[in-house]
Amino acid sequence: MYINRVSHYLPSQVIGNEYFTELNNLSSEWIVERTGIHERRKAGPDENTNTMAIEAVRILLETIPYSKNEIDLIVGATYTPYDTIVSLAHAVQHYVQLPDIPVLSVSSACSSLLNAIEIVEGYFAMGKATKAIVVVADHNTAYYNERDTVSGHLWGDGASAMVISKERQTESDLHIRALITGGAATSGKAIEAVVLRPNERGVVMPYGRDVFQNACTYMPKVSQQVLQRCGLTIDDIDYLIPHQANHRISLNVIGTLGIPESKLISNIQRLGNTGCAGCAIALSEHFDRFEKGQRIVFTVFGGGYSYGAMLVEV
Known part of the structure; x- marks a missing residue:
């Protein structure tokens, strides 16, 4: 793809x-x-x-x-x-x-x-x-x-x-080499840590620490898994685009993975948490900076809990 x-x-x-x-x-x-x-x-x-x-x-x-x-x-x-x-x-x-x-x-x-x-x-x-x-x-x-x-x-x-x-259209296309998603509803306080129940109230996060801890566990873990699926290591990637939930989470993830901050793409400072659009917005904002042969890992974590990672190559 x-x-x-x-x-x-x-x-x-x-x-x-x-x-x-x-x-x-x-x-x-x-x-x-x-x-x-x-x-x-x-x-x-x-x-x-x-x-x-x-x-x-x-x-x-x-x-x-x-x-x-x-x-x-x-x-x-x-x-x-x-x-x-x-x-x-x-x-x-x-x-x-x-x-x-x-x-x-x-x-x-x-x-x-x-x-x-x-x-x-x-x-x-x-x-x-x-x-x-x-x-x-x-x-x-x-x-x-x-x-x-x-x-x-x-x-x-x-x-x-x-x-x-399904097939390449232009030389600037990004090749999706691997994609992994998963549910983690059995972890921690997954089904109550962050909820949105329209008939009751707005978005609430009674267990933010649990969200933080699980995000910092699953995002690096699944990033490693998607690289291993392609026979690659952390040293082989040029950029990481994490879900834009909290900059402290992003810094924790790259710290766990051993990735320098120069490879982190982040927009939460200017845009806040834009939900499931955050990574795609970041990709759009930086699309023209990517060069042939570079590899980008996307890693996400959501309430419920859910998680995933994707490896793309220019």
């Missing part, structure tokens, strides 16, 4: 740490020390998960190396849906006007990007598709409780989209 192009969309509204200082008496220094976040993006009153996803797809379609009519699969991913019936992927299908193709949306919390790509892998393997749109978006600020002093200041909004093909 090959990632042909990638795009992203970010809302224009920027929320700095001083907003939470005034709201919750949390100093900017405290927030930065604990999370690495200086500011985040917030969707406007006329925006939602679907509109952000559609905007990312609009940008994407301006750059794809083939006709949109060749796309025969759309997979969406979000844990903050605007509509639970007209899913994210259906909204995108309506926008791109591609009838009678498989369209579905998935959720495995912040790991959803890799699960969406793995679904594409399955469709390709079965011969049911050859070119796919994967679109990820999270509208965290529609669900969060901004007065929650534990996690209210973590969240940002954003979307990203990519086209993936």
Whole structure:
């Protein structure tokens, strides 16, 4: 499989740490020390998960190396849906006007990007598709409780989209060499550590320490596994793009793996935790910097718990 192009969309509204200082008496220094976040993006009153996803797809379609009519699969991913019936992927299908193709949306919390790509892998393997749109978006600020002093200041909004093909299309394509996902609902306080129950309350994280500890365990572990599957070691990778949950987690992961900070790609400082869109947004932001032969590992961890890693090569 090959990632042909990638795009992203970010809302224009920027929320700095001083907003939470005034709201919750949390100093900017405290927030930065604990999370690495200086500011985040917030969707406007006329925006939602679907509109952000559609905007990312609009940008994407301006750059794809083939006709949109060749796309025969759309997979969406979000844990903050605007509509639970007209899913994210259906909204995108309506926008791109591609009838009678498989369209579905998935959720495995912040790991959803890799699960969406793995679904594409399955469709390709079965011969049911050859070119796919994967679109990820999270509208965290529609669900969060901004007065929650534990996690209210973590969240940002954003979307990203990519086209993936079964066969190489251009020299700049990223070759997906290996992909692993897994569930870890049996670990620690997985089913209660971070939850979003719309009928009860917003996003809450009563066991943040458990989330931190398990993320710091699973992300390095699965990164090693995806490299071993390809006969490679940590020394063979050029960049690591982790789920943008907390900069301290990212630093812990590269410390465990023995990767220098110069190889870490991070956007949480500017964007906050953009959920399952974070890694894809980071890929889009840095797509032009990657050179032929370089290898990039993506590693994710989400509530529930869920985890995964993917190795791509330019």
